[in-house]
Amino acid sequence: MIETIRSLGRWGLGTFERLGRGHLFLFRTLAGVPEIFLRLSLLVHQLFSVGVLSVFLILISGLFVGMVLGLQGYNTLVDFGAEESLGVLVSLSLVRELGPVVSALLFAGRAGSALTAEIGLMKSTEQLSGMEMMAVDPIHRVIAPRFLAGLISMPLLAALFSAVGIFGGFLVGHGLLGVDDGAFWSQMQVKTDWYDDVLNGVIKSIVFGFVVTWIALFEGYDATPTSEGVGRATTRTVVHSAFAILGLDFVLTALMFGEG
Amino acid sequence: MMQNKSTEITVGMFVAAGIVALFMLAMKVSNFSEFNDDSGYQVTAEFENIGGLKVRSPVTMAGVRVGRVSDISLSSDTYNAVVTLSLYNNFDVIPTDTAASIYTAGLLGEQYIGLEAGAEEEFLQNGDVIDLTQPALVLEQVIGQFLFSKAEGDE
Amino acid sequence: MPLIKIRDLHFYRGDRAIFEGVNIDIYRGKITAIMGPSGTGKTTLLRLIGGQLRPDRGTIEVDGQDVHKLSRSELYELRKRMGMLFQSGALLTDIPVFDNVAFPLREHTDLPESMIHDLVLMKLQAVGLRGARDLMPSELSGGMARRVALARAVTLDPMMVMYDEPFTGQDPISMGTLVNLIHKMNDAMDLTSIVVSHDVTETAEIADVIYLLSEGKVIEKGSPVQLKRSSSQWVQQFMQGLPDGPVPFHYSNVSLADDLFAQEESA
Numbered sequence A: 001m002i003e004t005i006r007s008l009g010r011w012g013l014g015t016f017e018r019l020g021r022g023h024l025f026l027f028r029t030l031a032g033v034p035e036i037f038l039r040l041s042l043l044v045h046q047l048f049s050v051g052v053l054s055v056f057l058i059l060i061s062g063l064f065v066g067m068v069l070g071l072q073g074y075n076t077l078v079d080f081g082a083e084e085s086l087g088v089l090v091s092l093s094l095v096r097e098l099g100p101v102v103s104a105l106l107f108a109g110r111a112g113s114a115l116t117a118e119i120g121l122m123k124s125t126e127q128l129s130g131m132e133m134m135a136v137d138p139i140h141r142v143i144a145p146r147f148l149a150g151l152i153s154m155p156l157l158a159a160l161f162s163a164v165g166i167f168g169g170f171l172v173g174h175g176l177l178g179v180d181d182g183a184f185w186s187q188m189q190v191k192t193d194w195y196d197d198v199l200n201g202v203i204k205s206i207v208f209g210f211v212v213t214w215i216a217l218f219e220g221y222d223a224t225p226t227s228e229g230v231g232r233a234t235t236r237t238v239v240h241s242a243f244a245i246l247g248l249d250f251v252l253t254a255l256m257f258g259e260g
Numbered sequence B: 001m002m003q004n005k006s007t008e009i010t011v012g013m014f015v016a017a018g019i020v021a022l023f024m025l026a027m028k029v030s031n032f033s034e035f036n037d038d039s040g041y042q043v044t045a046e047f048e049n050i051g052g053l054k055v056r057s058p059v060t061m062a063g064v065r066v067g068r069v070s071d072i073s074l075s076s077d078t079y080n081a082v083v084t085l086s087l088y089n090n091f092d093v094i095p096t097d098t099a100a101s102i103y104t105a106g107l108l109g110e111q112y113i114g115l116e117a118g119a120e121e122e123f124l125q126n127g128d129v130i131d132l133t134q135p136a137l138v139l140e141q142v143i144g145q146f147l148f149s150k151a152e153g154d155e
Numbered sequence C: 001m002p003l004i005k006i007r008d009l010h011f012y013r014g015d016r017a018i019f020e021g022v023n024i025d026i027y028r029g030k031i032t033a034i035m036g037p038s039g040t041g042k043t044t045l046l047r048l049i050g051g052q053l054r055p056d057r058g059t060i061e062v063d064g065q066d067v068h069k070l071s072r073s074e075l076y077e078l079r080k081r082m083g084m085l086f087q088s089g090a091l092l093t094d095i096p097v098f099d100n101v102a103f104p105l106r107e108h109t110d111l112p113e114s115m116i117h118d119l120v121l122m123k124l125q126a127v128g129l130r131g132a133r134d135l136m137p138s139e140l141s142g143g144m145a146r147r148v149a150l151a152r153a154v155t156l157d158p159m160m161v162m163y164d165e166p167f168t169g170q171d172p173i174s175m176g177t178l179v180n181l182i183h184k185m186n187d188a189m190d191l192t193s194i195v196v197s198h199d200v201t202e203t204a205e206i207a208d209v210i211y212l213l214s215e216g217k218v219i220e221k222g223s224p225v226q227l228k229r230s231s232s233q234w235v236q237q238f239m240q241g242l243p244d245g246p247v248p249f250h251y252s253n254v255s256l257a258d259d260l261f262a263q264e265e266s267a
Ligand SMILES: Nc1ncnc2c1ncn2[C@@H]1O[C@H](COP(=O)(O)OP(=O)(O)OP(=O)(O)O)[C@@H](O)[C@H]1O
Pocket: C013, C018, C037, C038, C039, C040, C041, C042, C043, C044, C045, C087
């Protein structure tokens, strides 16, 4: 009994300590961000491995999610004779929720896990420590460019996801199910608000990008420097990112769309 | 070096594609384009009840969109809803005795304001008030009235 | 006055004492060797000197500055004047050999690319790997990687270099070359060198002073000749690599017999 309470206490202390280290890590990373603008080649390189390499996955997933939305949405709407609203349903679902959330989940799986593994391996092969001894701060040189790249890539990827998804919904709705294309687009335009829907969606994706990249980089930096440790850190990145994305999505949605 | 160049090009393409997607969401998917023509003129109308009308609901005339609702407030002396309509500048010959009613698109659809043109020679201008208004039809009230009149008729 | 002055150094890993009251002086322009059984904390000592680890007690002064009282930026300035060869090489795996050696120059100087090119090739020539400049670190053998790391450790022309086991994994020829190289660089570049090594003969050849560490203490110090003449059994065993004697080969533990016996009992 005492032992259980003790281990619970130890777990709690450990968690708080990690949280503290995580925040310290974030502050040091943020402090390193301005420097990157003097060395854009570092950023470009990371935009490639974090952003460009995720594009294919995002486009394909976005297209299919949009197509499924078109199909499911049509079947529901047609019962109310409101199939003209298909465009609205597809665009609002994507722009407000599915675009930011699903692309962030995919991003965590594709780019986040890769970042953790990369940093973790750099740590276990003493590359980070070697840099420190060469008087190069690895947080500025290695972590900060990756962080900024994640922050920039995420909203762009989410926008691509939504755009392709809406196109997928249109393909199914108009091409397959015969919804009038004029109605599809005009209804969508009337009911999708630039500020309330699109911009809020973009803000969500920026927040998700921030959190996922932070988690991924910290897990790598804080990993036990063994193959097992790096493996576990990679898993943690995906799991913790998923929790963070879904939890934050709820909070952000309540804040943004709460008052109707 | 070669590798560097192709990296730069693909990254450029990625960023451009992302921005195009955002632009498309703004222009083609949402009502972003409306935001910029705030050049319209404003008139107000008082309604007894606006039902589910919202800011940015459409304002139409004979089915043609002529503006949108830009503000909704409550009058403190009449307890009516004061709705500000923002009408597009190219519809500047709307008679002053035009009537405004709140309709519902479809049975369960969104509510919007429909204008019916009057016969006056003078036209609405910025700051004018539309006097002839008809409140939203609230389904429960209609059903209630129907049942009431039915009951009275039976007696 | 010594370049590095270590006084009363205490360092613990958890409850385990790695150092308990170590005093070391490392003089300018000399090659100082740190020797001792595997796991005594030689690498740990280098990390303490480099400021990557913090002692639990005692001080380490490098060039008159207390390493662990420096601010972050002062420490980084000091590190620019320290070269370190990691036991594992610690090369950056995503860039080729050339860029690895050029890394400190590109990070800390504004030299034109043509000059960096020449400097890097000179360093690579010195370790005999000029031809390997375009290889990726994953394409190098362990010994080659260590030589590249050595070239990188001296690109900034530091005032001191710490070599963590530079000779391990080298064939007799490159070993001989490396021993010479470390010796020559020390004299030509006016370096101060700290060499951590297990290779008694090679180290004794070039070292001016040898420190023998074991179980958290300095067991013996002196010139190679002095150590070879030492009357201590411990020193004799270590210097001659004899299997039997007072030097513990095993990580501290209960005796083997007790361990085996304990298992039989519980079975
Ligand atoms: N990160 C760590 N956490 C806990 N203990 C450690 C850690 N690193 C090293 N140690 C312990 O510290 C002791 C000294 O390690 P160190 O690497 O300095 O030994 P070494 O003298 O360099 O050995 P070798 O000659 O084999 O390289 C070892 O016994 C090891 O168990």
